[in-house]
Amino acid sequence: MYNKGTIIPGLIIFVLMVTFPLWFNAFSTASTVPKVELPPGGEKECVAPAAEMRANHMVMLNEWRDDVLRNGNRNTVTVAGKEYRRGLQMACMECHSNKEKFCDSCHVYTSVKPYCWDCHLTPTLAATKKETL
Ligand code: HEC
Ligand code: HEC
Numbered sequence: 524m525y526n527k528g529t530i531i532p533g534l535i536i537f538v539l540m541v542t543f544p545l546w547f548n549a550f551s552t553a554s555t556v557p558k559v560e561l562p563p564g565g566e567k568e569c570v571a572p573a574a575e576m577r578a579n580h581m582v583m584l585n586e587w588r589d590d591v592l593r594n595g596n597r598n599t600v601t602v603a604g605k606e607y608r609r610g611l612q613m614a615c616m617e618c619h620s621n622k623e624k625f626c627d628s629c630h631v632y633t634s635v636k637p638y639c640w641d642c643h644l645t646p647t648l649a650a651t652k653k654e655t656l
Protein backbone atom coordinates (compact mmCIF):
# COMPACT_ATOMS: atom_id res chain seq x y z
CA MET A 524 0.00 0.00 0.00
CA TYR A 525 1.17 3.52 -0.80
CA ASN A 526 0.96 6.18 1.86
CA LYS A 527 0.07 9.51 0.20
CA GLY A 528 0.68 11.32 3.48
CA THR A 529 4.41 10.65 3.37
CA ILE A 530 5.14 10.29 -0.35
CA ILE A 531 4.11 13.81 -1.39
CA PRO A 532 6.00 15.68 1.39
CA GLY A 533 8.91 13.31 0.84
CA LEU A 534 9.00 14.19 -2.86
CA ILE A 535 8.85 17.90 -2.09
CA ILE A 536 11.78 17.63 0.32
CA PHE A 537 13.72 15.58 -2.23
CA VAL A 538 13.21 18.16 -5.00
CA LEU A 539 14.20 21.01 -2.67
CA MET A 540 17.37 19.20 -1.68
CA VAL A 541 18.39 18.32 -5.22
CA THR A 542 17.85 21.86 -6.47
CA PHE A 543 19.57 23.40 -3.41
CA PRO A 544 22.58 24.82 -5.34
CA LEU A 545 20.26 26.57 -7.81
CA TRP A 546 18.11 28.51 -5.38
CA PHE A 547 20.89 28.97 -2.84
CA ASN A 548 22.94 30.82 -5.48
CA ALA A 549 19.97 32.88 -6.58
CA PHE A 550 19.06 34.10 -3.08
CA SER A 551 22.35 34.32 -1.22
CA THR A 552 24.80 37.20 -1.36
CA ALA A 553 27.76 34.92 -0.67
CA SER A 554 28.45 34.51 -4.38
CA THR A 555 28.15 38.19 -5.30
CA VAL A 556 31.34 39.31 -7.02
CA PRO A 557 32.41 42.83 -6.00
CA LYS A 558 31.68 45.63 -8.41
CA VAL A 559 34.84 47.57 -9.11
CA GLU A 560 34.93 51.29 -9.90
CA LEU A 561 36.14 51.87 -13.44
CA PRO A 562 38.64 54.70 -14.03
CA PRO A 563 37.16 58.02 -12.86
CA GLY A 564 39.09 59.73 -15.68
CA GLY A 565 36.79 58.07 -18.22
CA GLU A 566 39.40 55.83 -19.89
CA LYS A 567 37.76 52.93 -21.72
CA GLU A 568 40.63 50.49 -22.29
CA CYS A 569 43.15 48.77 -20.07
CA VAL A 570 46.71 47.81 -20.99
CA ALA A 571 45.26 44.39 -21.97
CA PRO A 572 41.71 43.04 -22.38
CA ALA A 573 39.76 43.02 -19.09
CA ALA A 574 39.53 39.21 -18.83
CA GLU A 575 43.28 38.91 -19.27
CA MET A 576 43.87 41.64 -16.68
CA ARG A 577 41.57 39.94 -14.20
CA ALA A 578 43.51 36.69 -14.54
CA ASN A 579 47.06 37.94 -14.98
CA HIS A 580 47.60 41.44 -13.55
CA MET A 581 49.80 40.11 -10.72
CA VAL A 582 52.06 38.31 -13.18
CA MET A 583 52.19 41.36 -15.44
CA LEU A 584 53.19 43.63 -12.55
CA ASN A 585 56.07 41.34 -11.63
CA GLU A 586 57.20 41.20 -15.25
CA TRP A 587 57.09 44.99 -15.50
CA ARG A 588 59.03 45.41 -12.27
CA ASP A 589 61.76 42.98 -13.35
CA ASP A 590 61.96 44.47 -16.79
CA VAL A 591 62.22 48.06 -15.51
CA LEU A 592 64.51 47.44 -12.55
CA ARG A 593 66.60 44.43 -13.52
CA ASN A 594 66.82 44.95 -17.28
CA GLY A 595 66.74 48.75 -17.18
CA ASN A 596 63.93 48.74 -19.69
CA ARG A 597 62.07 51.94 -18.83
CA ASN A 598 59.85 51.87 -21.88
CA THR A 599 56.21 52.85 -22.19
CA VAL A 600 52.88 51.24 -23.00
CA THR A 601 50.41 52.90 -25.33
CA VAL A 602 46.71 52.65 -24.54
CA ALA A 603 44.20 54.31 -26.87
CA GLY A 604 46.92 56.52 -28.33
CA LYS A 605 48.21 57.79 -24.99
CA GLU A 606 51.62 56.82 -23.57
CA TYR A 607 52.07 55.62 -20.01
CA ARG A 608 55.37 54.85 -18.30
CA ARG A 609 55.34 51.26 -17.13
CA GLY A 610 54.93 51.09 -13.39
CA LEU A 611 52.52 50.44 -10.60
CA GLN A 612 52.08 54.10 -9.66
CA MET A 613 52.85 55.45 -13.11
CA ALA A 614 50.50 53.39 -15.27
CA CYS A 615 47.95 51.42 -13.25
CA MET A 616 47.21 54.11 -10.71
CA GLU A 617 47.00 56.91 -13.28
CA CYS A 618 43.80 55.32 -14.57
CA HIS A 619 42.71 53.30 -11.53
CA SER A 620 43.28 56.29 -9.29
CA ASN A 621 40.95 55.08 -6.57
CA LYS A 622 42.85 52.13 -5.13
CA GLU A 623 40.30 51.69 -2.36
CA LYS A 624 37.34 51.29 -4.72
CA PHE A 625 39.23 49.39 -7.41
CA CYS A 626 42.12 47.19 -6.27
CA ASP A 627 40.92 46.84 -2.69
CA SER A 628 37.34 45.89 -3.47
CA CYS A 629 38.59 42.68 -5.11
CA HIS A 630 41.47 42.04 -2.75
CA VAL A 631 39.36 42.38 0.38
CA TYR A 632 36.80 40.01 -1.13
CA THR A 633 39.46 37.43 -1.99
CA SER A 634 41.60 38.09 1.13
CA VAL A 635 44.67 39.02 -0.88
CA LYS A 636 47.03 41.53 0.71
CA PRO A 637 49.67 42.69 -1.78
CA TYR A 638 52.65 44.09 0.13
CA CYS A 639 53.40 46.59 -2.66
CA TRP A 640 51.94 49.48 -0.67
CA ASP A 641 54.56 49.08 2.06
CA CYS A 642 56.75 51.12 -0.30
CA HIS A 643 54.67 52.32 -3.25
CA LEU A 644 52.28 55.19 -2.62
CA THR A 645 48.57 55.07 -3.37
CA PRO A 646 47.27 58.20 -5.12
CA THR A 647 45.59 59.25 -1.85
CA LEU A 648 48.86 58.99 0.05
CA ALA A 649 50.88 60.61 -2.73
CA ALA A 650 48.54 63.60 -2.63
CA THR A 651 49.11 64.11 1.11
CA LYS A 652 52.90 63.88 0.61
CA LYS A 653 52.93 66.54 -2.11
CA GLU A 654 51.62 69.19 0.26
CA THR A 655 54.51 68.73 2.67
CA LEU A 656 57.25 68.77 0.02
C1 HEC B 1 44.79 53.69 -19.75
C2 HEC B 1 44.11 53.45 -18.50
C3 HEC B 1 44.43 52.17 -17.75
C4 HEC B 1 45.67 51.72 -17.34
C5 HEC B 1 47.03 52.37 -17.54
C6 HEC B 1 45.43 50.49 -16.60
N1 HEC B 1 44.10 50.19 -16.63
FE1 HEC B 1 43.22 48.51 -15.85
N2 HEC B 1 41.45 49.00 -16.71
C7 HEC B 1 41.18 50.19 -17.38
C8 HEC B 1 39.81 50.15 -17.88
C9 HEC B 1 39.10 51.25 -18.66
C10 HEC B 1 39.28 48.88 -17.51
C11 HEC B 1 37.90 48.30 -17.85
C12 HEC B 1 38.01 47.65 -19.20
C13 HEC B 1 36.80 46.88 -19.61
O1 HEC B 1 35.91 46.68 -18.78
O2 HEC B 1 36.79 46.44 -20.77
C14 HEC B 1 40.34 48.19 -16.76
C15 HEC B 1 40.23 46.91 -16.25
C16 HEC B 1 41.12 46.33 -15.37
C17 HEC B 1 40.92 45.10 -14.63
C18 HEC B 1 39.68 44.21 -14.70
C19 HEC B 1 38.61 44.77 -13.80
C20 HEC B 1 37.30 44.03 -13.91
O3 HEC B 1 36.45 44.47 -14.67
O4 HEC B 1 37.15 43.01 -13.25
C21 HEC B 1 42.03 44.91 -13.85
C22 HEC B 1 42.28 43.78 -12.85
C23 HEC B 1 42.94 46.01 -14.12
N3 HEC B 1 42.35 46.85 -15.05
C24 HEC B 1 44.18 46.19 -13.51
C25 HEC B 1 45.15 47.08 -13.97
C26 HEC B 1 46.54 47.05 -13.57
C27 HEC B 1 47.13 46.14 -12.51
C28 HEC B 1 47.19 48.02 -14.30
C29 HEC B 1 48.67 48.33 -14.34
C30 HEC B 1 49.51 47.21 -14.76
C31 HEC B 1 46.18 48.67 -15.14
N4 HEC B 1 44.97 48.08 -14.91
C32 HEC B 1 46.42 49.74 -15.99
C33 HEC B 1 42.08 51.25 -17.56
C34 HEC B 1 43.44 51.19 -17.31
C1 HEC C 1 38.84 41.83 -10.54
C2 HEC C 1 39.39 41.75 -9.21
C3 HEC C 1 40.75 42.42 -8.97
C4 HEC C 1 41.11 43.73 -9.19
C5 HEC C 1 40.24 44.84 -9.73
C6 HEC C 1 42.49 43.85 -8.78
N1 HEC C 1 42.96 42.65 -8.33
FE1 HEC C 1 44.88 42.25 -7.78
N2 HEC C 1 44.35 40.33 -7.37
C7 HEC C 1 43.09 39.78 -7.53
C8 HEC C 1 43.11 38.39 -7.11
C9 HEC C 1 41.92 37.43 -7.13
C10 HEC C 1 44.44 38.11 -6.69
C11 HEC C 1 45.00 36.80 -6.15
C12 HEC C 1 45.38 35.90 -7.26
C13 HEC C 1 46.14 34.69 -6.83
O1 HEC C 1 46.45 34.54 -5.66
O2 HEC C 1 46.41 33.90 -7.73
C14 HEC C 1 45.19 39.36 -6.89
C15 HEC C 1 46.55 39.49 -6.63
C16 HEC C 1 47.28 40.64 -6.81
C17 HEC C 1 48.71 40.76 -6.58
C18 HEC C 1 49.63 39.63 -6.09
C19 HEC C 1 49.53 39.59 -4.59
C20 HEC C 1 50.17 38.42 -3.95
O3 HEC C 1 50.34 38.47 -2.71
O4 HEC C 1 50.48 37.44 -4.64
C21 HEC C 1 49.07 42.04 -6.86
C22 HEC C 1 50.46 42.64 -6.77
C23 HEC C 1 47.86 42.74 -7.26
N3 HEC C 1 46.80 41.85 -7.23
C24 HEC C 1 47.81 44.09 -7.61
C25 HEC C 1 46.65 44.76 -7.98
C26 HEC C 1 46.56 46.18 -8.22
C27 HEC C 1 47.72 47.16 -8.10
C28 HEC C 1 45.27 46.45 -8.53
C29 HEC C 1 44.66 47.79 -8.85
C30 HEC C 1 45.31 48.57 -9.91
C31 HEC C 1 44.55 45.19 -8.52
N4 HEC C 1 45.42 44.19 -8.17
C32 HEC C 1 43.21 45.05 -8.85
C33 HEC C 1 41.97 40.41 -8.00
C34 HEC C 1 41.92 41.75 -8.40
Ligand code: HEC
Nearest residue numbers: 584585587588591609610611612613637638639641642643
Ligand atom coordinates in the same frame (compact mmCIF):
# COMPACT_ATOMS: atom_id res chain seq x y z
C1 HEC D 1 60.59 47.26 -0.27
C2 HEC D 1 59.93 48.29 -1.02
C3 HEC D 1 59.09 47.84 -2.21
C4 HEC D 1 58.06 46.93 -2.23
C5 HEC D 1 57.48 46.17 -1.05
C6 HEC D 1 57.57 46.89 -3.60
N1 HEC D 1 58.30 47.74 -4.37
FE1 HEC D 1 58.06 48.03 -6.37
N2 HEC D 1 59.63 49.32 -6.38
C7 HEC D 1 60.33 49.72 -5.26
C8 HEC D 1 61.40 50.65 -5.68
C9 HEC D 1 62.38 51.35 -4.77
C10 HEC D 1 61.28 50.77 -7.09
C11 HEC D 1 62.18 51.59 -8.02
C12 HEC D 1 61.57 52.87 -8.44
C13 HEC D 1 62.33 53.39 -9.64
O1 HEC D 1 63.55 53.30 -9.68
O2 HEC D 1 61.66 53.87 -10.54
C14 HEC D 1 60.17 49.92 -7.48
C15 HEC D 1 59.72 49.79 -8.81
C16 HEC D 1 58.66 49.01 -9.20
C17 HEC D 1 58.19 48.90 -10.56
C18 HEC D 1 58.86 49.52 -11.77
C19 HEC D 1 58.30 50.81 -12.25
C20 HEC D 1 58.07 51.81 -11.19
O3 HEC D 1 56.92 51.88 -10.75
O4 HEC D 1 58.99 52.55 -10.79
C21 HEC D 1 57.08 48.09 -10.55
C22 HEC D 1 56.20 47.70 -11.72
C23 HEC D 1 56.88 47.69 -9.18
N3 HEC D 1 57.86 48.26 -8.38
C24 HEC D 1 55.88 46.87 -8.76
C25 HEC D 1 55.74 46.40 -7.47
C26 HEC D 1 54.71 45.48 -7.06
C27 HEC D 1 53.65 44.90 -7.97
C28 HEC D 1 54.88 45.24 -5.72
C29 HEC D 1 54.08 44.32 -4.83
C30 HEC D 1 53.90 42.95 -5.29
C31 HEC D 1 56.04 46.02 -5.30
N4 HEC D 1 56.52 46.72 -6.38
C32 HEC D 1 56.54 46.06 -4.03
C33 HEC D 1 60.12 49.32 -3.98
C34 HEC D 1 59.24 48.36 -3.57
